Amino acid sequence: MIRYLTLPVHRSESIGGNYCLLAVRDAGLAALCRPGMFFELKSGAAGQDRRLFKPVSIYKVQSDEIAFLIKVLGPGTQALQVLEPGAPLKLLGPLGNAFQLVKDSRVLLVSGGVGYPPLAYLRDKLDASNEFTFLHGGNCRDDVFPCDDVWTVDGSSGRQGLVTEGAVQLIRDKGINVVYSCGPLPMLKALAQIVGPILHYVSLEAYMACGVGVCHGCAVPVGEGYQRVCKEGPVFDASLIRWGEL
Amino acid sequence: MIRYLTLPVHRSESIGGNYCLLAVRDAGLAALCRPGMFFELKSGAAGQDRRLFKPVSIYKVQSDEIAFLIKVLGPGTQALQVLEPGAPLKLLGPLGNAFQLVKDSRVLLVSGGVGYPPLAYLRDKLDASNEFTFLHGGNCRDDVFPCDDVWTVDGSSGRQGLVTEGAVQLIRDKGINVVYSCGPLPMLKALAQIVGPILHYVSLEAYMACGVGVCHGCAVPVGEGYQRVCKEGPVFDASLIRWGEL
Amino acid sequence: MNRLAASLGRMELQSPVAVASGTFGTEYFDLFDQSVLGLYVSKTITLQARTGNPPPRLYETEAGLLNAIGLQNPGLEAFIGEELPRLREVLKVPLIVSFSGASIDEFVQILLALEKEEGLAGYEVNVSCPNVEKEGIAFGADPDVVYALTRRLAELTQRELIVKLSPNVTDIAAIAQAAEAGGASSLALINTLYGMAIDWNTGKSRISRPVCGYSGIGIKPVALALTYKTAQAVRIPILAMGGIHSWQDALEFFYAGAAAIAVGTALYCDPLSAARIMQGLREHMEARGLSLKQIIGTVS
Amino acid sequence: MNRLAASLGRMELQSPVAVASGTFGTEYFDLFDQSVLGLYVSKTITLQARTGNPPPRLYETEAGLLNAIGLQNPGLEAFIGEELPRLREVLKVPLIVSFSGASIDEFVQILLALEKEEGLAGYEVNVSCPNVEKEGIAFGADPDVVYALTRRLAELTQRELIVKLSPNVTDIAAIAQAAEAGGASSLALINTLYGMAIDWNTGKSRISRPVCGYSGIGIKPVALALTYKTAQAVRIPILAMGGIHSWQDALEFFYAGAAAIAVGTALYCDPLSAARIMQGLREHMEARGLSLKQIIGTVS
Numbered sequence A, B: 001m002i003r004y005l006t007l008p009v010h011r012s013e014s015i016g017g018n019y020c021l022l023a024v025r026d027a028g029l030a031a032l033c034r035p036g037m038f039f040e041l042k043s044g045a046a047g048q049d050r051r052l053f054k055p056v057s058i059y060k061v062q063s064d065e066i067a068f069l070i071k072v073l074g075p076g077t078q079a080l081q082v083l084e085p086g087a088p089l090k091l092l093g094p095l096g097n098a099f100q101l102v103k104d105s106r107v108l109l110v111s112g113g114v115g116y117p118p119l120a121y122l123r124d125k126l127d128a129s130n131e132f133t134f135l136h137g138g139n140c141r142d143d144v145f146p147c148d149d150v151w152t153v154d155g156s157s158g159r160q161g162l163v164t165e166g167a168v169q170l171i172r173d174k175g176i177n178v179v180y181s182c183g184p185l186p187m188l189k190a191l192a193q194i195v196g197p198i199l200h201y202v203s204l205e206a207y208m209a210c211g212v213g214v215c216h217g218c219a220v221p222v223g224e225g226y227q228r229v230c231k232e233g234p235v236f237d238a239s240l241i242r243w244g245e246l
Numbered sequence C, D: 001m002n003r004l005a006a007s008l009g010r011m012e013l014q015s016p017v018a019v020a021s022g023t024f025g026t027e028y029f030d031l032f033d034q035s036v037l038g039l040y041v042s043k044t045i046t047l048q049a050r051t052g053n054p055p056p057r058l059y060e061t062e063a064g065l066l067n068a069i070g071l072q073n074p075g076l077e078a079f080i081g082e083e084l085p086r087l088r089e090v091l092k093v094p095l096i097v098s099f100s101g102a103s104i105d106e107f108v109q110i111l112l113a114l115e116k117e118e119g120l121a122g123y124e125v126n127v128s129c130p131n132v133e134k135e136g137i138a139f140g141a142d143p144d145v146v147y148a149l150t151r152r153l154a155e156l157t158q159r160e161l162i163v164k165l166s167p168n169v170t171d172i173a174a175i176a177q178a179a180e181a182g183g184a185s186s187l188a189l190i191n192t193l194y195g196m197a198i199d200w201n202t203g204k205s206r207i208s209r210p211v212c213g214y215s216g217i218g219i220k221p222v223a224l225a226l227t228y229k230t231a232q233a234v235r236i237p238i239l240a241m242g243g244i245h246s247w248q249d250a251l252e253f254f255y256a257g258a259a260a261i262a263v264g265t266a267l268y269c270d271p272l273s274a275a276r277i278m279q280g281l282r283e284h285m286e287a288r289g290l291s292l293k294q295i296i297g298t299v300s
C-alpha cells in the first residue's frame, strides 16, 4: 500500500562534509517500512512543484520516526538538505521490495558511500540467530558511518583500500553464506565477482521518474530483458543481474 | 551610463495589501537617477538566475538611497517581495529617458495604480516655479498613496470614481498647460482624449527582456513604426502615440 | 450540470482530463479516485514484446524530463491475455489502447486482434515515438503514410480512432489533415520533442540513446503552439498534452483549441496532479458560470 | 597558449563564445570587455526597413522566453549608411552580418551590397525566423531551396558564409547537408522553436502573433539534440545556441559537436553571461589541461 503524504520535518541535521539526515514522524507510515524499501522524497517548498521526486532508502525506523541519510549531489538533494524542522517534506512510499531476511546464517553486509543507509537499517532488523559482519567503505572520512569495519580509499579513516578487499578476506575466513550489498556500481560489480556463487542480495540504484512502476524508466538488466528498480527491486538476486551491461 | 550591480537590500517593507517597498544605497547610482527612469531588477536569490529582470521605476531618491515601490503580480515581483534587508538585489540601470522638467507652468500629474512611483518622484523634483496638482486613482484603498486628490473605483478611499473625472475638472478649471501621466492603459487612453492638445508626457509600460534597447521587445506604436519603451521611452509625448493600436 | 463534460470524436467524456500514454498505471488509483479521469490511455503496445532500451533511460533537465524507454511492453498477446482483463476489471472510465507497429500490416494485425476484445472504447495510434528505430516517428512524419495507415485502420473499426502526432515535423497541420482525411476521429498531440543532455564533467550522454524524448514544462509553449496550429487546420477534436502541470496550464490548451487534455510528466512531480487539475478546472468554471465547451478554441 | 581558440569555417576565433543574432548590441560593452567574444553577430537585416510586429512582443514562460519581434530593422541602406560604420568603429572582434530575404534575389542583392563594404568577416543567412510571413522559415524548411540559395550566395563571396537553421523541421540534418552541398562554410543553429502562451484568465494570446518564437532554458535539450544530429551529418562546423546560460551548458554543446556557441536569452537573465561563460570555460579547460578543440564532438 503506497501512501502520499506531506509531513513536517521532525529532525534535520548536517552530517560530515556532504550528508544530511532528515526524519519525519508518522506511526502508520513507519509500520509499513521494511529494510530495503525506499521513498520518493521532495521538498515541499515553493519552486519545487515542477521538479521530480528523488528516491531515498529508509535509513532508520524507531517507533514512529522514519529517518533518511542523504548525500547532497545535485538540485534535488540540495533542496532536501535545506529543509529545517517544521518545513514540509513530500513522501511517496514506502516503495520497492525489501531484503529477504535470513536466519541462522553467517551474514556479510557490504556498503559503499551512500549505499550505507539501507544496510544500516537491515542490520537493525536482522534476526538474532544470524552471525554478521558489516563492512563499509568510502572515499574519505566524510563517507564513513558506524559499522564493524571501515575502509577508505585515502586512508583517512579505518583501513586504507577498497572495501571489497575486506570482503575477500571475510568470505575466505568466515564461511559466509549470505551477502547483502549496496553501493556504487564499480564496487558492486567487483563484489559480485568476489562473492561468486554465495547467495547475494544487492540493492541497485537507477534514475527514477514515477517510483511506482509505471514509467519503466528505472530498468536494469536482470534475467531476460529488464526489471524495474522501483518495483521488482531495488533488491535483486545478484546472480540474475547482467553486470556486463551496467 | 548603465551600471550593473548587486546590492544588499537596505530597507524592505510590506505596504498595504499587495505592494512592497525596496531600497538600496549607492551614492554613485543615486547620482545618475532622474524622474521617469527605471531599473531592471531581479532577486539575487538562488533559483532566479535563469529568470528575466523586471522593469521598475525609480520611486524615491534621498541622498544615497534609491527606493522602489512594487506591486506584487507574478513570479518576478513575488521574488522581489520576499527579499529581506541584507539580501542581494540585482540592478541594471538607470534605464530609459526621463521626464522633461518644465518651469513656470500649471502642471497636472495623474497616476493610476502602479503608475504612482514615477510621478511621486517627479513631483519631488518639479521646479518650484510650477504650480501643480497630483491626482492618483486606484481600484480600492490598497492602491492609494499620498497625493493631492485620491479617487477609487469602489469609493473606499478619497472620491469615488475614475481619476480621469478629476482630471476633466482640473483641466477645465485651472488652465493646466502641462500634464504628466502614468498608469494602466485604459486610464492613459481616456486621459489622452481628455487632455487633447495640451502638452502631455506619458510614461508607458511594456513587457521587457533586455531593458537596454537591443531586443526590440518593448516596442510601442509611436510616430511612424515603433519605439522602444526602454530606450526612446518610457516617457513619450502623448500626441505621438498611436493609441488606437495599444 | 457537468460544466466539464467533453467530447472526443465518438466519445462523451465526464472529465476533460486524461492520462498520457506510457506515463500512467492503475497504481495511481491507490492515491486518487479514477473518476477524475475522462479517459484512460494505456502504454503503447507492439505486436511482439519489446525489452526496451538499455539504462540509463531517464534524466531530469532544468525544465523537463528526458526519456528513452523504447516502448518496453509485453507484446500484443500478453497484453490481451494478462493486462487487458486486469484493466477491464479495474477501470470504470473508458479505456483507449495505444499501439504502434513497424509496418502498416503490423498496425492492422494489432487492431484486428483488439477489435475482438470487449471493454475498450478505442485506440490511440502512436506514430510518433522518438525512441525506437522502426516503429513510431518514421511513420508519423509523412502525410501520405499517415493517410494510408489511418485509412486502413478506420475501415476496420467503429471505435474511437485517435492518431497521436509528433512535434518533430515541419508541418504538423498537414499531417493532422492527412489523419483526418484518412478517417481518424480525433488526434492526440504532442508526443515528446527530440531532446538530449550530456554530463559536462565526463562527456557522456545522460541517456543511453543520445537523442531521446523530451517532455514536461519546457515543452509546454511548443505543445500549445502546435495544438493551436492543428486546431486551425482540422475539424476533428484534439487531445492535447505537453507540460501540463496545473489547471491554468490546462485552460491555455482549451483556449488554443483542445477538446481534452492529458497529463504525463506532471504525475512524477505530483502524483495527484490529474486530480488537482480536474478540481481546479471545476472550481474555475463554476466561479465563471461557464462550461468548458464554451471556451474551447476561443483564444483571441 | 589559448586553450579556447576555435575555428568556424574560414575564421580563426580567439574565443568560442559568440552572441545570438537579434539579442545583442554594443550597449553591453559598457558592462564587459568585448574581447570575451570570438564573434559579433548583428541583428538580422532585410532589404527594406521592417517595422516589426505590434506589441506585445515578449512573454516569459516557466522555462524560457517567447518573442515576436518580426525582424524589426532599418533596412539594408540604413544599415550600411549608419549602423555598419558605427559597428566598424566600435568592434575589435570579427563582425558577422545576419540577413534575410523574401526571395533568393533579395538575399543576393543584400549580399552583393555588403560585399562592397569593408570590415565584415562574413554573413549569417537567416532562413529560420518564425515571426515573419515571407522571409525566414519558409525558406529554411526545404532542402532544395536551401541548396539553391546557398549555392548562389557561395558563388558571390569568399567571406564566411553561415547558414542559420530552424529547429521546426522534420529533418534538420537533410537541410544542413543541403547548405553544406551548396557551399556554406559553417552552420548556425538553432533559431527559436515555435511557441505560444495564453493568458488563462482572459483567453488572450500573450503575444500579438499567437505562434511565435521560443528561446531559453526550455529549448536547451532540443538544441543539443539537433546540434548532435547535425554534427553527425555534416563536415562543416557548427555555431550552436539555444538556452545556453552557463559554461557547463556550453560544454554540453561542445561535446555534442559544436565548434563555437552563442548566447542569446541568457543575456536578459544576466547581462554578464557571455563573459561568465568564457571565464568558466577558461578555468575548466585550464584545470583539465585540455584545449577545447580536443573535446568537440567527443560525446560518448
Ligand SMILES: Cc1cc2nc3c(=O)[nH]c(=O)nc-3n(C[C@H](O)[C@H](O)[C@H](O)COP(=O)(O)OP(=O)(O)OC[C@H]3O[C@@H](n4cnc5c(N)ncnc54)[C@H](O)[C@@H]3O)c2cc1C
Binding pocket: A038, A054, A055, A056, A057, A058, A069, A070, A071, A072, A073, A074, A075, A076, A077, A078, A114, A117, A118, A204, A205, A206, A207, A208, A229, A234
Ligand atoms: C532505490 C534508491 C535508493 C537510494 N537511497 C539513497 C539514500 O538513502 N541516500 C542518498 O543520499 N541517496 C540515495 N539514492 C540516490 C539518490 O536518489 C540520488 O543521489 C539523487 O536522486 C540525486 O538527485 P539530485 O537531483 O540531487 O542530483 P542529480 O543532479 O540528479 O545528480 C547529481 C549527480 O548524481 C548522479 N545521480 C543522480 N541520480 C542518481 C542515482 N539515482 N544513482 C546514481 N547516481 C545518480 C548524476 O548522474 C549526477 O552526476 C538512492 C537511489 C535509489 C534509486
Ligand SMILES: Cc1cc2nc3c(=O)[nH]c(=O)nc-3n(C[C@H](O)[C@H](O)[C@H](O)COP(=O)(O)OP(=O)(O)OC[C@H]3O[C@@H](n4cnc5c(N)ncnc54)[C@H](O)[C@@H]3O)c2cc1C
Binding pocket: B038, B054, B055, B056, B057, B058, B069, B070, B071, B072, B073, B074, B075, B076, B077, B078, B114, B117, B118, B204, B205, B206, B207, B208, B229, B234
Ligand atoms: C518602465 C516600467 C516601469 C515600471 N515601474 C513599475 C513600478 O514602479 N512598480 C511596479 O510595481 N511595477 C512597475 N512596472 C511593472 C512591472 O514591471 C510588472 O508588474 C512586472 O514586470 C510583472 O512581473 P511578474 O513576473 O511579477 O508578473 P508577470 O507574471 O510577468 O505578470 C503578471 C501579470 O501582470 C501583467 N504584466 C506583466 N508585466 C507587465 C508590464 N510590464 N506591464 C503591464 N502588465 C504587465 C501580466 O500580463 C500578467 O497578467 C513597470 C514596468 C515598466 C515597463
Ligand SMILES: Cc1cc2nc3c(=O)[nH]c(=O)nc-3n(C[C@H](O)[C@H](O)[C@H](O)COP(=O)(O)O)c2cc1C
Binding pocket: A209, A215, A217, C020, C021, C022, C023, C043, C044, C065, C067, C069, C071, C098, C126, C129, C164, C189, C190, C191, C192, C214, C215, C216, C217, C219, C241, C242, C243, C244, C262, C263, C264, C265, C266
Ligand atoms: C516516461 C515516458 C514514457 C512515455 N511512453 C509513451 C508511450 O508509450 N506511448 C506514447 O504515445 N507516448 C509516450 N510518452 C509521451 C507522453 O505520452 C506525452 O506525449 C509526452 O510526455 C508529453 O506530455 P507531458 O509533457 O505531459 O509528459 C511517454 C512519455 C514519458 C515521459
Ligand SMILES: Cc1cc2nc3c(=O)[nH]c(=O)nc-3n(C[C@H](O)[C@H](O)[C@H](O)COP(=O)(O)O)c2cc1C
Binding pocket: B209, B215, B217, D020, D021, D022, D023, D043, D044, D065, D067, D069, D071, D098, D126, D129, D164, D189, D190, D191, D192, D214, D215, D216, D217, D219, D241, D242, D243, D244, D262, D263, D264, D265, D266
Ligand atoms: C528577442 C529575440 C530576437 C531575436 N532576433 C533574431 C534575429 O533577428 N535573427 C536571428 O537569426 N535570430 C534571432 N533570434 C534567435 C536567436 O538568435 C537564437 O537563435 C535563439 O534565441 C536561441 O538561442 P537562446 O536560447 O540562447 O536565446 C532572436 C531571439 C530573441 C529571443
Ligand code: FES
Binding pocket: A207, A208, A209, A210, A211, A212, A213, A214, A215, A216, A217, A218, A219, A228, A229, A230, A231
Ligand atoms: S521509476 Fe518509473 S518504473 Fe521505476
Ligand code: FES
Binding pocket: B207, B208, B209, B210, B211, B212, B213, B214, B215, B216, B217, B218, B219, B228, B229, B230, B231
Ligand atoms: S526591452 Fe529590449 S529593446 Fe526594450
